[in-house]
Amino acid sequence: MRGRLRALLRLTSLRLRLVTVFALVALVAAVSVSGIAYWLNRDAVLTRAQTSALRDFGKALGDQASALPDAPTCDDLHGMAAAVSNNTLGYQVVLVTTPQDAGDGRQCTAESDPGAFRLDMVPGALVEAVRKPRATGGEGADYHMYWQRITFKGDPYLVGGTRVTGDGGPTGYLLTSLAAERDDLNSLAWSLGIATALAVIGSVLLAQAAATMVLRPVQRLSDAAQRLSEGHLHTRLEVRGADELARLTRTFNRAAESLEGRVQDLSAREAASRRFVADMSHELRTPMTAITAMTEVLEDEVDNLDPMIAPAVQLVVSETRRLNDLVENLMEVTRFDAGTARMVLDDVDIADQVTACVDARAWLDAVHLDADRGIIARLDPRRLDVILANLIGNALKHGGSPVRVSVHEERGGIAVEVADHGPGIPEEVLPHVFDRFYKASASRPRSDGSGLGLSIALENAHLHGGDISARNAPGGGAVFTLWLPHQAEPEEEPEGEDCQGGDAEGGGAAPGREPGAGAGGAGGDAGPPLARRAREGAPAGDGEEAR
Template sequence: MTSRPTLGLRARLLFAFALLSVVTAAAVAGGIYVKARNAILQATQDTAVQAMTNRLDAVFPLRSATPDPAELGEIARTVTDRNSSAVAVFGAARSPGGLDLALVPRQVRRAVADGEVAWQRVIWQNAPILIIGTPLLIVEGDRPTRLSGIEVYTARSLLGEERSVDGLAASAWLIGGAALAFAVVLALLATRGVLRPVRELGRAARLLGEGELRTRIAVTGSDELAELARTFNNTAAELERHVRQLREMEADARRFVADVSHELRTPLAALTAVADVLDEDSTRLPEPAGRAARLVSQETLALTGLVNDLIEISRFDSGVAALALNEVDVAELVHATLRARGWSDSVQTELPPEVTARLDPRRMDVILANLVGNALRHGEPPVSVRLSSGPRWIELEVRDHGPGLEEAVLPHVFDRFYKASAARARSEGSGLGLAIARENARLHRGDLTVANAPDGGARFTLRLPRVAQEPDGEPA
């Protein structure tokens, strides 16, 4: 399952600022546009209605209570100017020319017939116009106002107002765009100020993870980021202190092991000599003295192996382990290791001839002896050794066909003094063999890994360069 790509913090902050600016600009511009549009149209309507009403005042007194089309035409011309057209209606009669009554909305005509002044905006020939209708009322002294029956309608073009509104909208969006650009600039400045300490914290954390325990962050200000920097510095200081203590303890422990191992060599050599004599005479000694002599000899050999392993580990820890490289035939080297320990008949081999590599024969013998011996002791037959090679690398695979290793054991196989079963006898090994094997592999600039084979059994894979290098990196 692939992870979905995400935007960086800088991009997200910029996007948030831009989105906020767009929403704010749109809301403000939209609100200004709607309010200004309504104000302009309302002012236009009020002015047109007032102008029409004022002009109709000049019509009175009417010459006839039942005007003909000619009189209706005069009334219509009274309320007409260069930006409008009009029509006057009395019953079935109407003024000639002027406004087409078909353009007058039905609801406007109903309202005017009821004695009200009405208006409505309509679209005619893709242009907005304002239709205004008003009845002519007769007002005579104290007598009640009554309808004359004459209706006057005018149509006024709103193109000028529409252009004004469109210009206002364009200005609003232009201002909004400028505000967006300004907001992006502010966002860049803000994100730079916010992300600088974040980047510094990330850099310091990366250096700390790489082992630079002296890494610290300069603390400026008193905000949350400054508090985070102080916390990081305190944590780094405590981590440095604990790591220094652990390193000192580890160095002391390694020095102790090395010193003890070397100090044990002299008395152990004498003990080994005595044990050899006892072992030779054990068959002539009465039981249980003979059995005790043989046990002393076995335990002396085990102790000798343990001390030698500890000395070898101390060499790796102190960095004095070195390679004595030679051009060797890898197949012949494997056969020699198996013959020296009497394992040739117990181990199956698949070793192509004429595969050569520049290796340390003694250390390779230690690696192979540990891997094959471990497979013979703790695995099940058949145990096999298989060699494969490439232009730059060789691989040796040692495997058995037993139940394999438990998943919980696999990560700890190469740990020092680790034994998969606590019930193993001390004579079964010190728990250092595989650790030494891996250290020797890494000294060759290779590696040693372990896994369970699909068809059962543990499989150790030794991968080494065909031309090993000394620890300083120069080819030997």
């Protein structure tokens, strides 16, 4: 397929089009000139040959007719035919008389060479034309010399005929070969064809030279634009000359310089924003740990509190958990943006992993699993759990139970489909379901989730070399498809500390949280407070914005 694409691009290249146009123009011009020259020469050659033969034939008939008696016999006609055919042009003669015109009272046909020319070789139309007198109005001869070109046994001939002595006299016909003229015209045609081919070849060479001169600067611009698109923003071109291409080159250099400045400015701002988010999330983590511990204490004592205060305590607990999830998700997003997210690979049975994810969150009664045991892949189990928790939790929250989870081999990897029975996802929302903080409805800007769950799930899939897609099922409901390779390739560990000061992957667990649960906030279901929610059966998927 790639080879065919390159061939198609070559066929549609500007150079080929320029050469083709030059060649077509030269071909049309050469063929037109050659055709006109050929037909003019053909007409001149044939006209000269037939005029010479007919004039000589008419003169010979006139000279011999003066000695012909009024009622010629067959012997007279044979003698006359022999005399007329004795010419330098090499034409043959046939003389014909009717019984009324012959001296011996019988029709006579005199042929100078019966093997070369006979009366039956004369076209009937020519015979009729010769016999029919012209309407001259009293002036000139009543009969005229007629001629016709014929082909006999593959060779061209000229046949002419006229009355010899006027009304009632014999009729004479001539046959002369046009083979010599045909050979001359064939030679001319070959010469014109060779000249046409040379003209086309010359035009192609000229077009190639012109294309090289014109397209070389264009090619330089194309190469520079390609380097620019690959991120080499320092690319500049040397300005040569003062023509339109030179002005285009200067414009390109100014555009590249402006783009480089803008990209550097945007990169600096983006780096500052990422550093701000990373620092803010990291700094919030310690007080959030303390606040979370206090809210757990308050939650444990909620039954002993004043009934008027209990709702406020419950609100504080839920909002604290939501804020804690948001901080964890922001830290995870920061790792992805900074490129510091790393994987710890292990051999994972996908069906067992799905079962463990569902069991840990008390979703067994709401999830129907269709997966065969033994589908093994080398993945990061914790990140896979984050992906599954988000997809299944999102389906339970917005589609309702039961949620169907199926696992099968597909495209050389493993596909996990999560399908619900809800109303589905609006078509205008589908392209944005994995966008960060995207809200499907402006009237419901606030939700229980942070708006980052599906985005983090997608980033985790990409980290494995996989992907997640969303669509609506024909019968209703949304279907999220996770595709992962059998073997994920871990990236090399970067040198030095990451932007989180050694906490890029939660390896240094925050106080009050289980080791290795730092990124669990992506699924909204890791750590002691979230574990309590799982035991209570609360969905942990963070995908409110997906609907």
